[in-house]
Amino acid sequence: MTGLRVRHRRTVALDSVDLDFGTGVHGLLGPNGAGKTSLIRVLATVAEPAGGRVEILGHDIGDHRRRGAVRRHLGYLPQDFGYYPGFTVREFVAYVAWLKEMPADRVPAAVERAVARVGLADRIDAKVRGLSGGMVRRVGIAQAVVNDPRVLLLDEPTAGLDPEQRVEFRELLRELGASSTVVVSTHLVEDVAAACTEVTLVDAGRIAYRGTPASLAALGESAGGPGDHPIERGYTAALRAHRAPDERTESTTRTEPAARTDRPSASGGTAR
Numbered sequence: 001m002t003g004l005r006v007r008h009r010r011t012v013a014l015d016s017v018d019l020d021f022g023t024g025v026h027g028l029l030g031p032n033g034a035g036k037t038s039l040i041r042v043l044a045t046v047a048e049p050a051g052g053r054v055e056i057l058g059h060d061i062g063d064h065r066r067r068g069a070v071r072r073h074l075g076y077l078p079q080d081f082g083y084y085p086g087f088t089v090r091e092f093v094a095y096v097a098w099l100k101e102m103p104a105d106r107v108p109a110a111v112e113r114a115v116a117r118v119g120l121a122d123r124i125d126a127k128v129r130g131l132s133g134g135m136v137r138r139v140g141i142a143q144a145v146v147n148d149p150r151v152l153l154l155d156e157p158t159a160g161l162d163p164e165q166r167v168e169f170r171e172l173l174r175e176l177g178a179s180s181t182v183v184v185s186t187h188l189v190e191d192v193a194a195a196c197t198e199v200t201l202v203d204a205g206r207i208a209y210r211g212t213p214a215s216l217a218a219l220g221e222s223a224g225g226p227g228d229h230p231i232e233r234g235y236t237a238a239l240r241a242h243r244a245p246d247e248r249t250e251s252t253t254r255t256e257p258a259a260r261t262d263r264p265s266a267s268g269g270t271a272r
């Protein structure tokens, strides 16, 4: 995407964002209201940008005629995931497969595989309304992956999952990220540390930092920000650097070369 701008009435949610996502698991981090959901919704083709250009799998999604082709290859778990409580897990995931125009003969096996991948095989014929919140979230992940998407967009997928499920989910993320592009917004540093190949930190509608989890952790170690985990310290240090770039340039840049190497000029470097 280049020059992406998203507005909600008078609020500018994203401003002049340039980003590209390749194969792998991309963690989207940032404070509440930073613009992560706005970014994911544009990529999912459910929100219309106010400006800029977004290309997915070679298609310009500003062109409405191309969106169908893109959507067939997308998987999307929204933050507020709507479902039909009267459906069984199998019926609901099959319904989403149908919406994604999967060939009918492939649907039953794809549904069973997706449901098994999120550890719900034994509940496949249970009604969604009878499941716990974490299980419903897993149904949401199953519907997102049922078509083996080339681009998978997950908005806070681990919210509500128990620790064992989170561990299994991260394993699934790594597996999916080996061959597809996964963009996952999360507030959990453990998700980033364990599953992400790259981190994008969003702050007030701009890109504050891009790099690997290891480089973000190294930034935290060198800058010494507050936090209980190296990535948490890196997160705080990157936000501070982004919010006070002049101060940083004068006082700290020369002594922290690692801190700047992951701030690409096209996004983080110009994000002010």
Ligand SMILES: Nc1ncnc2c1ncn2[C@@H]1O[C@H](COP(=O)(O)OP(=O)(O)OP(=O)(O)O)[C@@H](O)[C@H]1O
Residues within 6 Å of the ligand: 008, 009, 011, 012, 013, 030, 031, 032, 033, 034, 035, 036, 037, 038, 039
């Ligand atoms: N429907 C809406 N109407 C008005 N303002 C909105 C709407 N949706 C988002 N915003 C505003 O746009 C900005 C970005 O919000 P967004 O939901 O993208 O942030 P986020 O990073 O996903 O936050 P969180 O971590 O809390 O989920 C915020 O200032 C928010 O208040």
